[in-house]
Amino acid sequence: MSKYRKDFPCYEHYPNLAYLDSAASSQKVACVLEAMTKTYTERYANVHRGIYHLSDIATGDFEAARVTVGKYFNANPDQIIFVRGATEAINLVATSFTQEFLQEGDEVIISRMEHHANIVPWYRLCHEKKAKLVVIECDAKGVLDMDAYRNAFNPKTKMVALTHISNVLGTINPAKEMIAIAKSHQVPILIDGAQAAAHIPVDISDLDPDFYTASAHKMYGPTGVGFLYVKKEHLKGMSPYQSGGNMIASVSFDDITYLEGPMRFEAGTPHIAGSIGFARACEYMMDVGMSYIQSHEQALLMYLQEQIETVDGLEVFGQAPNKIGIVSFAMKGVHPHDIASILDEDEVAVRAGHHCAMPLVKSMNQPALTRISLGLNNNERDIDQCIKSLKKVREIFSA
Amino acid sequence: MSKYRKDFPCYEHYPNLAYLDSAASSQKVACVLEAMTKTYTERYANVHRGIYHLSDIATGDFEAARVTVGKYFNANPDQIIFVRGATEAINLVATSFTQEFLQEGDEVIISRMEHHANIVPWYRLCHEKKAKLVVIECDAKGVLDMDAYRNAFNPKTKMVALTHISNVLGTINPAKEMIAIAKSHQVPILIDGAQAAAHIPVDISDLDPDFYTASAHKMYGPTGVGFLYVKKEHLKGMSPYQSGGNMIASVSFDDITYLEGPMRFEAGTPHIAGSIGFARACEYMMDVGMSYIQSHEQALLMYLQEQIETVDGLEVFGQAPNKIGIVSFAMKGVHPHDIASILDEDEVAVRAGHHCAMPLVKSMNQPALTRISLGLNNNERDIDQCIKSLKKVREIFSA
Amino acid sequence: MHDLYQELIIDHGTHPRRFGPLPEHTHHERGHNPLCGDDLTLYLKVEDGVIEKVRFEGSGCAISMASASLMAERLEGLSVDEAKKLFEKVHSLLSGTPVEGLGKIEALSGVCKYPMRVKCATLSWHALMGALEQSSEATEK
């Protein structure tokens, strides 16, 4: 049930840790850290344009990382841009793509269940352009209103940005359908895969979105890196985002020409070690197998949903039939911060707050929620420990 | 002479490596890698807003890193923004600061010796705003024309962006004087410290620029992280750069308020481990002592300059009286790429090309240059090995 | 015994004293932490430099509610100067310096070990200082 737990060195230091906050950021697997240390000690130099051996192998490793990440998501590496994370990727699209054509009165579709990363850049852009942010609601179970989505399109609709999986509700949205609908209206669509990438198979070639993004740190990988997939037809037309070295073909004070392809959007020295670590995390998950990961996490989710019923006074938000191992809840009369603090005393790590999804949490009339989120590293004992501690919270607060 | 060489694990794998490309990116010290591995294995969780222990210590380490970086540069941590590197920092300033007030006909001062990172963002901004890019030239020795700089100011001058040290010439520019002059005209100034930060003491409080930046990967630190210092009076007024989680105070679909301080400019999950590694690199250099670093590198530079005279047909570019350990040269009749390839066979790693400074290299009427750059890790043997190999190049090409 | 959630904290956190509006207030101030959602409004009736009556309204975690409740109880009858001195003492307590003579408020001392929670405990106290820095609302009008 937990044969991969040993790959996570955090448990050597905290054998009793019940880490239930993978949705915020996952713990790391040893092979990722080894790959990065190896890069830094044996295979390091700046990439691109260096003629000597170390620069050559660093460049090779860096570009091989792009291939591996592409393979994990079944996408052409020539369409994989390394970025800091999902947040940067969405900003990049809003700035270098949508900003170029969005006009006053146009509309951008997002949903109620977006993370701030997929709200604020669009909000700012719409504000600047006097365009309208159209918000698709979800029902009480946390299922996106697909009819509302379908009906939201009109000739003013110029961009769609939707999450693949909600970081609060766990809902797996019907990405393929969402993309097909946008496509039928010739509206480009970005899918925020930050919560999907480590938990369900993501086949970009099959989904065929215009943009897709995820962050490595939620995929058992390093901080400071993620990717943006861009459909080929947009890659050429998009204006550069940040600019500087590494992304130009030639510079004079009167004329500058930019590179084509992913490097056009990778100004400056990239996060070389991070990209290599990211690829190693992808490889690790491919070795484990996405079907194992899914069934492991689904089994734990079933167990968690069953067990959590035994705690009095809990209300769970997010009951979509199709969801990943994320369970957010409110406990009557107890503030989530108090829950998280008490759980912490029992080495149970859960997150409490608005989860960077204020519009969603507010719509539930909650000041904040407590969230349990699962990953490959978890086992049933983690859940038992959490449930036991939740019962303790009940006790303390009903004294 | 090389007592710190043992701190660089690359030499365990390549005992005969003469790594002379620190200006592109430095090799790493072991303690930096250890600090990051420790973060990832024992002290990892997402930062900010997590209530449990691991998140608490990760947040503490991350904020302590800001303090350490501030200490290294003698700047208030509340004015230190973590970014991907110097390139991102300059883009941030061009976008969130200068763009807000630059008007048609205004002027931005840069210099001939800037890295593309400090050219392209200003070029693009000026292009967009129909403003003028004013370029200060340097003389044959590679010394900035300070008279031209002084005379370049007029009421249209709205921004200055100059490098502290040239990555091709090694010239240490008189930053304090440059800043004072800009200040006397009430024009904000950004100093690109990418090449300065690991080689000379940088006292930001004393220099008092409006903006200062450097990248960790050139400071024996990790990839994917750097910092931007922002003067307090600008920090408040500056509009956010990227947006998403971590930088907002509240979000609804009708209104968004942003945090104040550095976090306002750190959207999304930051490069947590990288920032901690960056701080460890700063600590390492503080332990070694900047005066040791400087005298070590100056002694090697003297030796290199002396030895390189013994190679026939070399022309060295950059003879400023005040310079760091960077020596760029052309060899008559031999293309730099051929030089670098032959040196590589002897495990001598030097860079050949335009060094992301095309306007400078072109002004020297060279298609490219070969560059030797020194760091704390180097010793005289590295230089001997390089000189011997350069003589071999001469031989091969005069056969 | 739980460091953070002593009985007194739970009691005041779940049944805050002096909770409610105070129409006859002379000073009031909102304390709001958008990041964690704690949100309260403090009302003071100050007469001749003495805090005669204290009430507060709002919602938040047990720590913030308990801190506000204990503060409200303690403030009534104190002079404005005494209240300011009390703020300093509580500030020290929550920063980890042992302070004596705070009575029930000492139940908050465990909070200093939880940096993420300190701001919950200080919210009402900062609202107090904000309120006292204003001139009385009557004079304002």
Add this chain to the structure above:
Amino acid sequence: MHDLYQELIIDHGTHPRRFGPLPEHTHHERGHNPLCGDDLTLYLKVEDGVIEKVRFEGSGCAISMASASLMAERLEGLSVDEAKKLFEKVHSLLSGTPVEGLGKIEALSGVCKYPMRVKCATLSWHALMGALEQSSEATEK
């Protein structure tokens, strides 16, 4: 012996053959690698499907110059089809596949071990293909 810089390469790299303009050319094409600065222009005089004369001008590293020089020497007298086949063979050689019957051009075989230098060696060959893909300049006018 140095893998990359064999005598033949140094010789052709520093004293390129068929170097210079060709006013009577029927095809020409520029090969330019902005990243490393190698820049050459290739001129061909093609008549009745046969490459009669080849010249090139430009500057670059020894590898790119030698490759262009060896190519230019070899091309004269070949038919356009033969030239295209030659390109395929050289492409294989530079990708690391051993190829026979290339004569002097085989001196370039060491390049394949240096990925960063392969594009120097292929520059003139890509220019050749570019030139041949055009219809002759006379017909264009």
